[in-house]
Amino acid sequence: MIDLTPSSWLTQRFGTDSPRWRLPPDSNALYLSDADDRMIVAIALSNAQAEDVRKLEGSTATVAIETQLEGIPLGLILIGRRTDHDEWRGVATWCNDTAAVRREMERGLNFSEQVISEVSSLIVIVDDQGNIKRFNRECERLSGKTEAEVMGKNALELFFSAEESEKIRANLTTFFRSMHSWETERHILTKDGPRLIWWRNRLVRNATVDQWFLVCSGTDITEQRRAQARLEEQASTDSTTGLPNRHAIQSIINLAVATRPVKPFDLLFLDLDNFKNINDHYGHAIGDLLIARVGQALREQIGPGDVLARFGGDEFLLLLYDATPEKTASVCRQIRTLMETPFTLQHIQVYSGCSIGVASFPADGESLSELVRNADTAMYAAKAANKGGVMHFSREMNNHLQESMWLDGGLRQALQEGQFSLHYQPQVCLRSRRATSVEALIRWQSSERGMVPPLSFIRYAEDSGLIKPIGRWVIREAMAQARRWSSLPQPLRISVNLSARQLGDPELLSDFMAAMQQHGFKRSPLDIELTESCIASDEGRTIEIMSALRALGVNIHLDDFGTGYSSLSQLTRLPLQVIKMDQSFIRAIPADARSMALLRSMVAVAQQLDFQIVAEGVETDSQLDFISEIGVDLAQGYHFARPMPADQLEQWLQQHGKP
Amino acid sequence: MTDAFHKDCQIFTEAGHTSQLTAYYESSRRIVWLMMHTHPRPSFNPALLDDVEAVFRAVRDSKLPIDFFISGSTVPHMYNTGGDLSLFSQAIRQRQRAVLSSYATRCIDILCHLDGGFGRNVITLALVEGSALGGGFEAALAHHFLLAQRDAKMGFPEISFNLFPGMGAYSFVGRKAGQRVAEQLIASGEAPRAPWHHEVGLADQLFEPGEGVMAARTFIDTLQPRLNGIRAMLRTRHRVFPIHREELMDITQDWVDTALSVEDKDIAYMERLVQLQNKRARA
Structure with a gap:
């Protein structure tokens, strides 16, 4: 021993x-x-x-x-x-x-202890009852309690609400039994209120005391979560209206289409009719204000379960759950009524109607993209048909859409590849029976479809804005033709058609003048044909441009007279020289006596007002006789000639040069 | 003192109401604590004898498991000053032999209980944190183990009034430390400090001031794992160094005779000591 x-x-x-x-x-x-x-x-x-x-x-x-x-x-x-x-x-x-x-031994131990103490994670070690065995410095900092204070006390009672602690107690038992590690997010109570902690929990056996302990290492993710939430809110809310934004409504629609069993709903695509004008005219501040006010007003119209979102620009999406045709119709009526009343924005009264397209789930599409696209298509159809209108999506609209898409590509290609040409239809002086002028009409020879009639593409060109470059091409081409024809014994004036959109193009005048200059004209050989609708939209500005063109030597023709609402007396305010009677009056000859009487008196008045008068669509002798009789100055129509390419016209002139 | 006690110390209610002491029961270690707060003087007055007897009866009869008994005092710097000098001087003056005899017998019985482990194998410890004089020291010596604070004084001052410590002093000191030490203490009347007693074998363990309770528990905790062997050792101690009640009673009768034969000057000194003790107690 x-x-x-x-x-x-x-x-x-x-x-x-x-x-x-x-x-x-x-x-x-x-x-x-x-x-x-x-x-x-x-x-x-x-x-x-x-x-x-x-x-x-x-x-x-x-x-x-x-x-x-x-x-x-x-x-x-x-x-x-x-x-x-x-x-x-x-x-x-x-x-x-x-x-x-x-x-050495002490140093090693002290070092690992120090690491636990000083590591920037929260580290708590508890036994199977939740009694605290370790509580590192980071825990002290966050909780405001010292390790000495909490040692041996129950973590569940100290740091969790009664409700949470009940849940955790149950978990603890399970996990100590199953010996699994796990991760969880829990709110803990601290001196600064509850904090959200992401815990990684691992069971570790302490050989010293032969006992299993739960080592919890935590990260405070409160701020991260708050930032995330802020970002998510910002990311899903439109700042102008406070409504859900495009991203948010897309998520909502995705959710709605994924719901099983399928629950039908209607998706309304709203687009303000007048927003672009308001934005251009009053500036973006007023534009944004209008969007905000419209958003607010729309929100008041919808039911608590339905969702209104700003889709972008002047577009809103409205999701109507449990939609019936009656409910949707009623909501559309309310919205239209609402949008008919003016909004007062900083003392400015603004009218902005809206057009609505409706697509129903699941009939009109089963996915987010399909539904939105179809509602959008329906909205365009509504706008095209009648501003302020409502249209429910139909499959035909998609055909229209496809057509538009083809036209868009085709027209651009036509401009680039020179697929356009001008045909000319002579206008014959009824007194001299000689052609003194021609109307230039555009023709499109598509590489895919052959000759495409103007009626099939002019409308789209107008809507898409492609009419501007096309119009510029027409002016330049007509100008070039005029130069070629300037050597003819009797020079022809060429009239070209100008749409409202072209008339509003601020570059119209400079383009026109550049074309004149390019072909050496001091006075314009071209005349302009306008419709009544051009003049109606902004009379002051139209007069300004007409006068400027007039100064360049352009005669202004009023096309299709008699179809609109302008009266002859109104026309006196405009610098017009020529009035073209609409074809419908000519076609009425000789059967419709009333139309003929109307035509007669209109011509009489026009003569009094010093307008030159052109009759379009003259096809028969009787029509020619009548218009000659009532004093029409010029006539145009198949009776004389169809529109034709320049070279053919030259031949025609040679044959019909003299009556 | 209560503050120092463990949370599982409760009042030892079996002893009934006591005025000169408080008894506790510490369940985790199976200890009965007898803590004296004797007044007016910290001596073995009849009231303290009553209380001690009550506690002892309760320890003997209690159904609670009791492995250890510890006596101590909550009077600062004082374990016990011993016999009731006031009672002695009066009885001597009035020649009351029966009073002295009865008092002495009660004390002997108390010593026998402590020495005998209350007949139930209880190990007894004296926790001496202050002076233990005369009968107080005798009582402390009657425990199986004596734990003393380093600055505590222990001795038999009886010789100063021409008497001797007649309630077990010679018997206990003689057996533990031998005849020479017993007679040196009794004859000189000196009260050395505890390290001396530790040296000669009268104190089993010393502790620093204020560490009494901790020391007592530590002592007990170190005994616990070997309790069986320790108890056998104590039984052997009794067999080898037996202290019989007859021996103590015989010496006590001599003490009564000796007391009755002290001179007037000695009684006067006893009375002066009482006044001094009273004065100290009041202070």
Whole structure:
């Protein structure tokens, strides 16, 4: 026995040279025991030694003590810490005199303890009841509680609401049984209110005390989540109207189409009719204000379950759940009534009607993109048919759409590849029976479809704005033709048609003048044909442009007179020279006496007002006789000639040059 | 003192109402604590004897598991000053042999209970945090183990009034430390500090001031794992160094005779000591 080394003595007593140790709070007796707590020895520590051991707070650390057991001097290193409020526990290991070894050991342990303490994650270690065994510095900072304060207390009671703690308690039991690691997000109560923590939880066995503990390492994701939420809100809300934005309504529609069983709904595509003009005229500030006010007004019209969103620009989407034709019709009526009343924006009264296209789920499309596209198509159809109207989507509209798409590509290609040409229809002076002027009419020889009639593409060119480049081409081409014809014994004036859109083109005048200059004209050989609708939209500006053209030597023709609402007296305010009677009056000859009477008196008045008068669509002798009789100046129609290419016209002139 | 107690210390209610002491039961360690707060003087007055007897009866009869008994005092710097000098001087002046005899018998019975472990194998500890003089020291010596605060004074001052400590002093000190030490203490009347007693074998363990309760628990905790062996050792102690009640009673009868034969100057000194103790108690 005397020769026993401390190591072999410990092994003899405890079956290991690293017995467990335990120090109670109210006595300085250090218990040493074997792994099963069967072999227990108690050593009385001095006060100073016991104090050193009690300094082992939350962190695992070491204390070296010199004592003796049964007469054998024993240097022990106690590794451990306070396990809960009332006790210190750990593993004892003997040390020989090699102080360096002891220092190394302490340093290693202290280092790992320091890492746990100082790491920027939250680290809490709890037992299967949720009692706190470790609580690192980051936890102290966040919670406002010290490790010493919370040691041994129940984490669930300290940091969670009653409701959460109930859930967690159940989880704890499950996880300690299943031994799985898991991750979770939980709100914990701190001195600054609840914080959202992302916890990674792992069960770890502490061999020192032969017990499983839950090591929870957490990251405070409160701010991250708040930022995310802010971003999501910003990302899903339109800042002008406060309505859900395009992104948000798309998500909502995606959800609605994915709902099973299928629940029908109607998607309304709303587009303001007048927004572009308002924006151009009053500026974007008023434009935005209008959008905001419209959004607000629309929101008041819809039911609590329905969704209104700003889709972009002046477009709104309205999702009507449980839609019936009656409900949708009623909502559309309300919206139209609403949009008929003016909005007062900073003392400016603005009218902006809207056109509505309706697509029904699932009949008119089963996906987000299909529904939106079809509602959009229906809206365009509504706008085209009648501004302020409502249209329900139909498959035919898609054909129309496809046609538009073909036209768009085709017209651009036509401009680039020179597929357009001008045909000319002579206008014959009824007194001299000689052609004095021609009307230039555009023809399109498509590489795909052959000759495309103007009626099939002019409308689209107008709507798409392609009419501007096409119009410029017409002017330049007619100008070039006029130059070629300028050597004819009797020069011909060429009239070209100008749409409202072209008339509004600020570059019209400069383009016109450039074309004149290019072909060496000081006075314009071209005349312009306008329709009544051109004049109606903005009379002041139209007069301005007409006068400028007039100054260049252009005669202005009013086309299709009699179909609109302008009266002859109104026309006196305009710098017009020629009035072209609409074909419908000519066609009425000789059957419709009333139309003929009307034509007669119109011509009489026009003569009085000093307008030259042209009759279009003259096809028969009787028509020619009548218009000659009532004093029409010029006639144009198949009776004389169809529109034809320039070279053919030249031949025609040679044959019909003289009456 | 209560603050220092463990949370599972409760009042030992079996002892009934006591005025000179408070008894506690510490369930985790199975300890009965008898903490004296004797007044007006911290001596073995008849009221304290009543209380101690009540606690002892309760310990003997209690159904609670009791492994240890600890006596101590909550009077600062004082375990016990011993015999009731006021009672002694009066009885001597009035030649009341029966009073002295009865008092002495009660004290002997108390010592026998402590020495005998209340007949139920209880290990007894004296926790001496202050002076233990005369009968107070005798009582402390009657416990199986004596734990003493380093600055505590222990001795037998009876010789100063020409008497001797007749309630177990010679018997206990003689057996623990030998004849020479017993007679040195009794004859000189000196009260050395505790390290001396530890040296000669009268104190089993020393502790620093203020660490008494902790020391007592530590002592007990270190005994716990070897309780079986320790109890056998104590039984052997009794067999090898038996202290019989007859021996103590015989010496006590001599003490009564000796008391009745002290001179007037000695009684006067006793009375002066009482006044001094009273003065101290008031201060």
